[in-house]
Amino acid sequence: MRYRRVQASEAARRPRPSGPAGPPYPDVAVVGSGIIGAACAEALTRRGIRVTVVDRGPLASGTTAHGEGNLLVSDKPPGPELVLALASAARWPRLLAELEAGERGRGGLAERCEYETKGGLVVARGEPGARALAGFAAAQRAAGVTAHEVGPDGVHGYEPHLAPDVRAAVHYPQDAQIQPVAAATALLDAVRRRGGTLRAGVRALGVGRGADGRVTALHTSAGTLPCGAVVNACGPWAGRFAREAGAPLPVRPRRGLVLVTAPLPPGTVRHKVYDAGYVGAVGSGGAGLRTATVVEATRGGTVLIGSSRERAGFEERFRTPVLRELARNAVTLFPVLGHVPVIRAYGGFRPYTPDHLPVIGPDPRLPGLWHATGHEGAGIGLAPATGELLAQLYAGERPCLDPEPYRVARPGLAEEARCSA
Numbered sequence: 497m498r499y500r501r502v503q504a505s506e507a508a509r510r511p512r513p514s515g516p517a518g519p520p521y522p523d524v525a526v527v528g529s530g531i532i533g534a535a536c537a538e539a540l541t542r543r544g545i546r547v548t549v550v551d552r553g554p555l556a557s558g559t560t561a562h563g564e565g566n567l568l569v570s571d572k573p574p575g576p577e578l579v580l581a582l583a584s585a586a587r588w589p590r591l592l593a594e595l596e597a598g599e600r601g602r603g604g605l606a607e608r609c610e611y612e613t614k615g616g617l618v619v620a621r622g623e624p625g626a627r628a629l630a631g632f633a634a635a636q637r638a639a640g641v642t643a644h645e646v647g648p649d650g651v652h653g654y655e656p657h658l659a660p661d662v663r664a665a666v667h668y669p670q671d672a673q674i675q676p677v678a679a680a681t682a683l684l685d686a687v688r689r690r691g692g693t694l695r696a697g698v699r700a701l702g703v704g705r706g707a708d709g710r711v712t713a714l715h716t717s718a719g720t721l722p723c724g725a726v727v728n729a730c731g732p733w734a735g736r737f738a739r740e741a742g743a744p745l746p747v748r749p750r751r752g753l754v755l756v757t758a759p760l761p762p763g764t765v766r767h768k769v770y771d772a773g774y775v776g777a778v779g780s781g782g783a784g785l786r787t788a789t790v791v792e793a794t795r796g797g798t799v800l801i802g803s804s805r806e807r808a809g810f811e812e813r814f815r816t817p818v819l820r821e822l823a824r825n826a827v828t829l830f831p832v833l834g835h836v837p838v839i840r841a842y843g844g845f846r847p848y849t850p851d852h853l854p855v856i857g858p859d860p861r862l863p864g865l866w867h868a869t870g871h872e873g874a875g876i877g878l879a880p881a882t883g884e885l886l887a888q889l890y891a892g893e894r895p896c897l898d899p900e901p902y903r904v905a906r907p908g909l910a911e912e913a914r915c916s917a
Contacts, residue, residue, distance in 0.1 A: 522548040522693065524866075524890070525714040525723040527700040527737060530560035531676055532875050533729030534683035535883030536868050538595075541690040543891050548693040548723070549684065550716060552733075555696050556680035559731045559875065562844025564754060564792070564800050565676045566768060567877040570616040570668035573632065574639035576853055576901035577874070580881045582640055583897055585670050587880035595682050598689060609678040610795055616671030617646075617654050617767040619662045619829070626664035629772045633666040642670055655766055657832040671768055673792065676876050683883075700730070702740040703865060711864025727866045727886065732810075732845035734855075734869035743862045745855065746909060747870050749845035751806045753814060755822055757836045759797030764832065768792040770803075771829055789825035791833070799833065801826040803873070805846070814843060846872045851909060854878065856885055856902040866890070867904060 526537045529551035537547045551558075569585055572578040588611065596605035620629040633643040646665040652658055654667060684694055695718070703726050704713030714721045728745075730737045738745035771789035790802040804818050819841055827834045849855065849870035859865040868886050871878050881897065888895045900906075 520546065521722040522546045523723065524548075524725045524727060525550060525700075525721055526727040526729055527551075527714070528558075528727075528729035528731055528734075528869075529555040529680070529684060529694065529696070530558050530729065530731055530875070531556070531563075531680045531683070531879045532731065532868050532871060532882055533727070534680045534687070535879040536727050536729055536886050537687045537692060537883075538683040539883035539887035540890065541687050541692050543887055545887075545891070546691065547687060548695060548721060549687060550695045550698045550700055550714070550721075552699040553697065555684060555694060556677050558733075559844050559846060560676045560680050562752075562754075562842055563676045563873070563876055564790075564802060565610070565674045565679075565876050566792075566874075567672040567674060568616060568668075568768070568874065569636070569641050569670045570618055570643075570666070570768075571770070572636075572874075574635050576898075577878075578636070578639055578641070579897055580854070580878050580885075580902075581874070582670075583881035583884075584878050585672065587884065588672065588674070591880050592682070595686050598686055605682060609682060610675040611672065611679075612674070612795070613669070613672045614792075615767050616668040617665050617769045618668065618772050619651065619658065619665040619769060620772045621659075621661050621663055623663065625772060629664060629666055632772070641668070643668055655769055655830075657764060657830050658769070659829055659831055662829075667767075673768065674876065679876070679879075700726075700737055700740075702737075702742070703862070705862075709863060711862065725864045725866060725890070727868055729868045730847075731869060731875070732847045734847055734867065738859075738865075738867070741862065741865055743859050743865055745859075745867065745869075745904070746850055747847050747855070748807070749810055750848040750872065751804070751808045751811070751843055752802065752846055752873055753804045753806075753818055753822065753841060753843040755801040755819065755826070755838050756840045756842070757799040757801065757833065758839050760793070760799060760836060762797065765791055765793040765799055765830065769829065771825070789829050791826050791830055798839070799836070801833075801838075805848075805873070807848075810845060812843075814841060847875075848872050849909060851906075853906075853909075854882065854902055855904055855909070856882055857889055857899055857904065859904050861904075 644667040699717040701715040706712040732749035735747035854870040855867040
């Protein structure tokens with residue numbers, strides 16, 4: 497149990513740093529206040545670990561503020577990401593209840609966070625697609641996912657406005673949705689109640705090291721913050737921060753775009769619905785772009801239409817062909833959307849790793865540096881288990897799931913990190 501030995505020493509081996517005046521310095525500085533950083537900070541402070549969260553912008557204003565809030569198991573094949581998703585799906589309602597109890601009587605946190613177990617519906621057209629979807633669902637069921645196959649006669653009972661050529665579907669009752677910023681804010685509020693510090697508008701610039709090579713401080717645009725460890729939860733900027741810290745990590749941004757329609761009558765779209773098939777590059781210059789048909793309603797009646805993944809660096813400009821493709825895909829799936837106006841579009845950057853798995857745990861190259869990043873577009877859904885796993889490893893507890901698949905030094909990821917150094 498190599499991880500347990502490393503982690504047990506991490507929380508216990510160093511005395512808590514303190515300054516000459518004022519409150520003591522934190523045990524851990526978490527860089528990034530999005531849903532992943534917030535979940536890590538919440539899980540750490542629940543164990544009595546002192547935490548300071550720093551963010552280059554307003555709290556929870558980065559990737560988390562530009563996401564759809566999906567909590568999904570339906571889109572993940574058997575493997576480490578699905579393991580993390582199932583653990584998070586089970587954890588979300590318990591976590592919200594625990595956070596609500598800490599609010600001392602305010603109540604209604606799940607409602608305020610718009611937590612909704614609406615379920616997901618993955619659909620297929622034609623017999624080949626239906627067979628492939630049935631095989632995918634069977635493999636998921638063997639891995640612990642609840643997946644109900646729906647034949648042609650039952651599809652429109654789930655979604656009356658689906659296109660008539662949808663031949664089969666799989667219903668995933670474990671899929672849910674939450675309002676991302678509200679959820680991250682609830683986690684950060686718990687951190688603050690427990691004595692943690694939240695510092696917005698402070699950019700992390702790197703780390704300080706002691707004579708033994710361990711992390712002793714976080715260098716920021718507001719000065720140096722002594723601490724015992726640093727958690728890199730910078731999302732799409734995690735690769736940049738890791739490089740500045742001296743431990744390169746191949747996390748890169750992939751841009752995702754979402755369309756938002758005018759409000760529609762309740763029940764127009766009842767589930768998170770998406771086509772099991774993916775399409776290739778869009779238009780000229782579409783290299784590195786993938787789109788999928790994703791349609792879901794919010795409690796306010798608007799419909800969110802996605803989704804795209806594009807390797808465009810940190811380019812913020814939207815490309816019209818991508819928006820057009822998203823709209824066309826959605827109308828093909830839900831013809832009723834053909835006459836509904838799109839009122840806005842928004843996009844954000846998702847942290848992408850070459851093997852499509854998040855990085856969670858300590859960095860063996862730099863003792864005291866930890867990572868919780870690389871979740872791409874699934875960070876909202878994977879946050880509870882990510883935060884819990886990192887905090888368990890830091891505190892020397894028995895981890896809730898096997899941490900090996902997410903380690904920094906895994907095959908492929910480590911090689912990419914060396915090449916990008």
